[in-house]
Amino acid sequence: MHIVYFGSGAFGLPTLEALAQRHTIAAVVTQPDRKAGRGKALTPTPIGAWAEANLPEVPILKPERASEPKTRDAIRAHAADRADLAWVIIAFGQKLSPELLADRFAVNLHASLLPRWRGAAPINAAILAGDRETGNSVITLADRMDAGLVLGQSRRPVEPTQTAGDLHDLLAQDGPALVLDVLDRHAARTLEPETQDESLVTLAKKMKKSDGRIDFRDDADLCRCRVNGYSPWPGVTVAFRSEPLKFLRADAEQRDGAAAPGTIIDPVRGLIACAPGTALRAIEVQPPGKKPMPWADFARGRTVEPGEQLADPPAT
Numbered sequence: 001m002h003i004v005y006f007g008s009g010a011f012g013l014p015t016l017e018a019l020a021q022r023h024t025i026a027a028v029v030t031q032p033d034r035k036a037g038r039g040k041a042l043t044p045t046p047i048g049a050w051a052e053a054n055l056p057e058v059p060i061l062k063p064e065r066a067s068e069p070k071t072r073d074a075i076r077a078h079a080a081d082r083a084d085l086a087w088v089i090i091a092f093g094q095k096l097s098p099e100l101l102a103d104r105f106a107v108n109l110h111a112s113l114l115p116r117w118r119g120a121a122p123i124n125a126a127i128l129a130g131d132r133e134t135g136n137s138v139i140t141l142a143d144r145m146d147a148g149l150v151l152g153q154s155r156r157p158v159e160p161t162q163t164a165g166d167l168h169d170l171l172a173q174d175g176p177a178l179v180l181d182v183l184d185r186h187a188a189r190t191l192e193p194e195t196q197d198e199s200l201v202t203l204a205k206k207m208k209k210s211d212g213r214i215d216f217r218d219d220a221d222l223c224r225c226r227v228n229g230y231s232p233w234p235g236v237t238v239a240f241r242s243e244p245l246k247f248l249r250a251d252a253e254q255r256d257g258a259a260a261p262g263t264i265i266d267p268v269r270g271l272i273a274c275a276p277g278t279a280l281r282a283i284e285v286q287p288p289g290k291k292p293m294p295w296a297d298f299a300r301g302r303t304v305e306p307g308e309q310l311a312d313p314p315a316t
Contacts, residue, residue, distance in 0.1 A: 001183055002026045002079040004087045006066070010046040011172045012090030015109060017050070018176035019088065023183070025051075025058050026079035031093050032062040067097035075100065086183055089141065090175070101141055105186060109179055110137045110146055111171045113153055115196040117204040118146035123171065124164045125204035127229035130221065131158055134167065136174055138182045140193065149193035152185075154178045160224065161251050161283060163231035209234045212246075216261035216310065220252035220278035227280070235286070237313040238262075241302075244313050248292050249284035262311055267304040270295035 001023045005016055008031040019025060028051040036043040044052065044062075051060050059078065063071040079085050087106035089096070096106075112122035114137040119125070126134040135155035140148035154174045158167065185191045212234035214223045227236045227250040235246040252274075259265050259273035270282035282295040298304070 001084040001086050001187060002082045004029065004075065004078050004085070005047075006030070006087065006089040006092040006096070007047040008045040008093045009091035011111065011168060012109065012175070013046055013050055014172050015088070015090055015175040015179050016047060017054075018180060020055060022180060025055055026082075026085070027059045027061060027075070028055065029061045029063070029066060029075060029092070032064055066092075066094050067100045069099075072097070072100045076104075084187065086186065088179060088183075096141060098143070106141050107138050107151060107179070107182060108141055108146075108148065109175050110139060111168070112204070113137060113155065114139060114146060114150055115198065115201040117202055119204035120206040122204040123167050124207060124229050125202070126158060127162070127164055127167065128225050129202075130225050134158055134171070136171055136178050138178055147196060149195060151191055151193055152178055152182045161228065161249055163228045163249055165232045207234060212236045213312070214238070214247075216272065216274050216280070218275055220274035220280045223274055223280045224250045224252040239311045239313050240308070244288055245298075245310075246286040247282060247284075248286055249282075251281040251283060253279050253281055255279040260309070262309050264304060264308045264310065265306060267299045267306055267308075268296065270299065272310060 003019050003023050003025050004027045005019065005025060006029045007016060028047065030045045030048040033042040033044045035041065048060060048062060051058060061075060065071065066075060087104050089106060090109045110122065112126060113135045117125045133155055135153055137150055138152045139146065139150050142148040156170060156174060212230050214226045214236050216223065227247045230236050231248045235248060237244050237246050253271065254277060261273055263273040265271050265273050265279060271279045272282060274280050284292055285295055285298050286292045287298065
């Protein structure tokens with residue numbers, strides 16, 4: 001098939017690589033280069049950088065607004081006469097207008113089991129909610145966000161200590177097989193689109209830096225979900241010895257005894273008292289100006305003592 005690929009984020013890289021091996025990439029459409037890093041140098045998106053390095057003969061378009069009439073017509077011109085044309089959209093970052101999509105077979109890879117977790121941060125939302133299972137969906141595009149027909153899905157369990165970063169990478173690796181299967185079934189005319197059940201829709205809100213907080217008075221399992229769901233960004237930050245400490249990975253345990261929420265009850269294992277009968281087990285943390293490290297290394301280096309207290313992060 002001939003593929004016009006729309007994408008910006010790293011989530012779609014494994015699928016683009018697989019498409020390039022199996023099909024003909026007619027064009028790549030990605031977001032414009034943006035200033036990044038300390039030097040504020042113009043930097044391409046992960047998709048743009050890979051395409052420039054690996055698809056030297058393929059046109060790479062970087063529009064500010066893909067649906068703007070002149071840009072729209074330029075995109076639609078690529079492989080327009082091909083009966084085997086398909087558009088694949090993954091983490092592109094712009095809404096595509098009906099005029100742009102008109103009469104094109106266009107599919108989107110979305111990182112949830114739709115209709116659960118439509119929206120901006122479905123991977124984080126699944127962990128925050130304590131979901132035991134998640135996956136990917138390939139859908140058609142619709143006027144409402146992530147409301148298209150479901151053409152295929154893949155599933156995987158969510159492990160207790162998996163972070164949003166972990167799950168992002170795993171779901172990204174699951175994407176190629178699912179997208180290729182949908183394209184194969186489209187070519188064979190065996191697709192069976194399914195309408196989403198609107199009564200089951202849940203929404204994944206866009207994250208903010210201020211979301212990265214926990215309350216140790218909550219059950220440890222809820223605290224675990226927040227730590228892992230907000231890792232690596234924005235990261236849950238607490239105060240230890242009046243300095244910020246970012247929690248990047250955690251688990252939850254049942255415990256005996258009573259201690260005030262936020263009390264470090266076992267420095268070696270990283271156990272922190274939460275709601276009665278529960279404890280958060282810190283696995284990985286990041287002190288200010290340092291790289292992420294195992295809790296055990298952090299506790300050893302700072303001689304953490306039983307009874308020390310974690311609190312809300314200091315004001316910034």
